[in-house]
Amino acid sequence: MSDLQHQFGSDLSVGPTGDLATVNGSTLGQQRVLRRLLTNSGDYIWQLGYGAGLAQFVGQPADATRIRAVIRSQIFKEAAVARTPEPMVDVVSDGIGTVSVQVSYIDAETDATQVLGFTIGDGT
Numbered sequence: 359m360s361d362l363q364h365q366f367g368s369d370l371s372v373g374p375t376g377d378l379a380t381v382n383g384s385t386l387g388q389q390r391v392l393r394r395l396l397t398n399s400g401d402y403i404w405q406l407g408y409g410a411g412l413a414q415f416v417g418q419p420a421d422a423t424r425i426r427a428v429i430r431s432q433i434f435k436e437a438a439v440a441r442t443p444e445p446m447v448d449v450v451s452d453g454i455g456t457v458s459v460q461v462s463y464i465d466a467e468t469d470a471t472q473v474l475g476f477t478i479g480d481g482t
Contacts, residue, residue, distance in 0.1 A: 395410045420453075455479045458475070
């Protein structure tokens with residue numbers, strides 16, 4: 359199944375024929391995992407319980423254990439994430455307001471390792 363190519367926080371992409379680009383497979387799974395982790399619960403009006411809301415940690419002391427727990431509570435809600443082996447979640451604070459997150463999981467369809475990296479916070 360295809361979906362629109364849309365990386366969280368960016369615009370929609372244009373495809374090679376000038377219309378909206380589509381994506382499927384592992385890339386679609388990565389987009390969905392990232393969207394779930396970065397969407398605030400209650401912001402998606404068609405499914406109010408959707409989203410991990412990692413932005414809630416901006417401006418608060420970094421709590422790597424809590425951030426890791428929130429990610430783990432949401433990541434298995436995406437069909438793209440294999441149940442075994444369990445995803446690895448690495449959370450590191452730079453001490454000045456930015457938390458770097460790296461999530462490594464096995465794609466349920468392809469059995470290939472997928473790695474997502476992103477930051478939360480503003481560094482100020």
